[in-house]
Amino acid sequence: MSIAEYRRHLAEQLDRGAQDAFRPQHRSSAAADGQDNDAALREAVVARQRGSAGPARRAADVDDIVLDLSRQQDLIDVVIGIVRERVEPAPVRRAALAALRTISFRVAIFAAMRPAYLDALRAIVDDPDPELRLQAIETLAQEKDAYVQRRLVQGLRGHAEMLVSAEHAVEFLGYDVHAEHFPILRQLARESTIPAVKERAIQLLGSDPSSGPLLQTLFADKTQAVEVRTASAAALHALSPRHFAPIAARIAVDRDEDDRLRTASVSALDHFTESGSEDPDLLERIRLLQSTGSSELQATARRFVARRTK
Amino acid sequence: MRIRGPARRIAAHTAAAAAFTGQTAGVSIAALIDRTRCLDPRDRAGVLETLLPERHPVYSGRSTNETIRLRGYLLAAFEDAGLSNAAVPYVVEQLELGRDAYLVAAAAKAARGWPRPSPDWVPHLLKAVDNIALHDDAVTFECYEPRWPLPAPTTALIEIFRTFAWLGASARAAAPSLEALLQDCRRFHPSTRAEIERAIERIQHDTGPDGTACCGALAPGGLSAHARWRQRWRGAPGTSRIVFEDQNGELVPFADVCGGKPSIVVFFYTRCDNPNKCSLTIAQLARLQAAVRVSGLSGRIRTLAITYDPAYDLPPRLRCYGADRGVAFSGDDRFVRAVQGIAELNRFFMPGVNFGPLTVNQHRLDLFVLDRNGRITARYPRLQWSIERVVADAAAALHEPTSSARVRGGAARFGLSDPLWNGAVRVCATVALALVPKCPFCWSAYLTAAGLGTATLVAGSPTLRYFLLLVIVLDAIAISVRSISTGRIRLPALGLSTCGLAAVLAGFWWDAPPFLAVGALAVTAGALRAAPSR
Numbered sequence: 001m002s003i004a005e006y007r008r009h010l011a012e013q014l015d016r017g018a019q020d021a022f023r024p025q026h027r028s029s030a031a032a033d034g035q036d037n038d039a040a041l042r043e044a045v046v047a048r049q050r051g052s053a054g055p056a057r058r059a060a061d062v063d064d065i066v067l068d069l070s071r072q073q074d075l076i077d078v079v080i081g082i083v084r085e086r087v088e089p090a091p092v093r094r095a096a097l098a099a100l101r102t103i104s105f106r107v108a109i110f111a112a113m114r115p116a117y118l119d120a121l122r123a124i125v126d127d128p129d130p131e132l133r134l135q136a137i138e139t140l141a142q143e144k145d146a147y148v149q150r151r152l153v154q155g156l157r158g159h160a161e162m163l164v165s166a167e168h169a170v171e172f173l174g175y176d177v178h179a180e181h182f183p184i185l186r187q188l189a190r191e192s193t194i195p196a197v198k199e200r201a202i203q204l205l206g207s208d209p210s211s212g213p214l215l216q217t218l219f220a221d222k223t224q225a226v227e228v229r230t231a232s233a234a235a236l237h238a239l240s241p242r243h244f245a246p247i248a249a250r251i252a253v254d255r256d257e258d259d260r261l262r263t264a265s266v267s268a269l270d271h272f273t274e275s276g277s278e279d280p281d282l283l284e285r286i287r288l289l290q291s292t293g294s295s296e297l298q299a300t301a302r303r304f305v306a307r308r309t310k
Numbered sequence: 311m312r313i314r315g316p317a318r319r320i321a322a323h324t325a326a327a328a329a330f331t332g333q334t335a336g337v338s339i340a341a342l343i344d345r346t347r348c349l350d351p352r353d354r355a356g357v358l359e360t361l362l363p364e365r366h367p368v369y370s371g372r373s374t375n376e377t378i379r380l381r382g383y384l385l386a387a388f389e390d391a392g393l394s395n396a397a398v399p400y401v402v403e404q405l406e407l408g409r410d411a412y413l414v415a416a417a418a419k420a421a422r423g424w425p426r427p428s429p430d431w432v433p434h435l436l437k438a439v440d441n442i443a444l445h446d447d448a449v450t451f452e453c454y455e456p457r458w459p460l461p462a463p464t465t466a467l468i469e470i471f472r473t474f475a476w477l478g479a480s481a482r483a484a485a486p487s488l489e490a491l492l493q494d495c496r497r498f499h500p501s502t503r504a505e506i507e508r509a510i511e512r513i514q515h516d517t518g519p520d521g522t523a524c525c526g527a528l529a530p531g532g533l534s535a536h537a538r539w540r541q542r543w544r545g546a547p548g549t550s551r552i553v554f555e556d557q558n559g560e561l562v563p564f565a566d567v568c569g570g571k572p573s574i575v576v577f578f579y580t581r582c583d584n585p586n587k588c589s590l591t592i593a594q595l596a597r598l599q600a601a602v603r604v605s606g607l608s609g610r611i612r613t614l615a616i617t618y619d620p621a622y623d624l625p626p627r628l629r630c631y632g633a634d635r636g637v638a639f640s641g642d643d644r645f646v647r648a649v650q651g652i653a654e655l656n657r658f659f660m661p662g663v664n665f666g667p668l669t670v671n672q673h674r675l676d677l678f679v680l681d682r683n684g685r686i687t688a689r690y691p692r693l694q695w696s697i698e699r700v701v702a703d704a705a706a707a708l709h710e711p712t713s714s715a716r717v718r719g720g721a722a723r724f725g726l727s728d729p730l731w732n733g734a735v736r737v738c739a740t741v742a743l744a745l746v747p748k749c750p751f752c753w754s755a756y757l758t759a760a761g762l763g764t765a766t767l768v769a770g771s772p773t774l775r776y777f778l779l780l781v782i783v784l785d786a787i788a789i790s791v792r793s794i795s796t797g798r799i800r801l802p803a804l805g806l807s808t809c810g811l812a813a814v815l816a817g818f819w820w821d822a823p824p825f826l827a828v829g830a831l832a833v834t835a836g837a838l839r840a841a842p843s844r
Contacts, residue, residue, distance in 0.1 A: 122459070178666070209668070
């Protein structure tokens, strides 16, 4: 073993020993006196977080106490404070936020901390650390938070700096059906040049009755990307099967159309029981697809025909 | 007359509030709310009240979150403006049913705008603590669109306990409950616990009146008199265009689901995310069905649940939603969506609801009791209703003569109590019939006068009323013809008959028994005047 390797090995042993010293200090007295153990843990976490330990150690400390957090409100307060403080190292703050997200499902104790938790999350929606920002915004969006929805829409409209990518912003807005940001979603569906953003916006329009005409247009538009047209088909099928069927039937038998789109159309028609999909002429034309086009299209066509000729 | 100074400012603010639409920017509305601070507190509440009704156009087309923010900011303003009688039901509703921290906090603040502390607030505040305990949040009312981090956020629970502290001695009944809340040390944040302790201390040390004396009472019957009321409500006509689709996909006209038997009608929608509202309403409806069965009224009373969201709540969804909550479907118990005549349905019931681009953005609870003619006889708005009371109302509609509810409704509208009015009609009609001359020519007039006064007491007699109307019209024509044919145009007789006929027609149109009675008497008098003298 070289001197460098020995020094590295020693440092690892010292680190491991320090961690072991930290844990047993609390675990060994757990059986004797739970309150003393909790008090010691609280003191150790607070002291350690204020101490000179490096970010990695402090993050590991927070990870270690996740289960203990769920028993002690004041520890939760300390960890929330870590999340809020932008002067704290990012790894520590991320670990703190992850721990809070984990215990937030334990409603019995966390309910009392919910206002402080949400308050801290809102305070960091424009945090310099992108990962922290993304996690905070996603959590708030899952809570259908009005503040984060407002900030996301401001970013999408260009009225303020984007807090997250447009794709994420659209996805997060979709978490709340009552958010009703359909005007901005329709604009993105029509005008966005980012395929992922366009597709996600189209997916969400599947619950907006007034977007039917737009979805029909996108579905039928051969100049649109296949992915966009497929997303439009799915949304239109969910929104208005009656309007979906004739367009899908037209696309299914059009040899100039992309096979992936034709396959998706035939498959949707196969499960669509409204009138139109039972058209004998359509059945004959799809029967011809059993021997043309891609293998997936042929297989889908065979299933369609088999179901209707039993 | 020119309106000067403060009156002009009030008029300007009120007009501005009334003119708001769904396109008005939220910040503009908030700015008006803020500007009302320059008004006298006695006038400020009046301006704010303009924006309270759920059906106000200002909420049309807005998302749920935006609507919540507007209404919360508005409610919170009543703390400084003073809480008016008209605003009390809205505040109580949020405390009793609210699950949004911003709205509940605003309601708790608004309660402190009441002129003086009252113990009536206690049960509503305790209910709010239970409602919001798992859904509390950091909020602020310092500005309409705050930006985080907030300098001094509050929470719904903190505002509720501050209201308890404000109540002081009036909240003595709540002291044991508040002390019990402190027993679980993990249930509340330390800052919230501090507010509870402050409230308890204030309650225990307040030496002021406890609000139960006359000067502390809110109104006869207490605060509940404002919020929980059972109204005699006359719905507008025009339901013939309404067609529903029920949970089985069957199309039924309004008359088939709301006519022939008394009906109990509730509104709901499956995407409601407040479990204290639609979900609980439907669960209550299931229990009400059971109560109807226990009362032996099955097959004689209908229940009907109408969705606010017909585009989304298709029959399979209606069926699942009801079945999941214990509702039993039958020909007399349906869930429906309106497929035609939605505007007429809205005008008939005037439910407290408004809509965003896609779905409901806010609504209140609404239950209606309809008689056999499909006319609304009672309404339970805004708060959860008592099953026993609703069943009693429906049973009363069942046992009454078909048009008697109309008479009671009309009598109530003119400030007359039902038993007194009915008794007076019968006594006066009988005495008049005994005293007036009995010439045959007058018998037709007597028939219509007495008939109109008593026909409403005959069960199943809507046709009889039209027959009597025809008789009185013929009677008035006969009087006129006789006057002209004898060459002696007796103006008083003609005038009385004409005026009487007009009054009878007005009474039929507006369903007003006093007009009917006056008209019948006038025609009778005209007949007497037209009678040949010897």
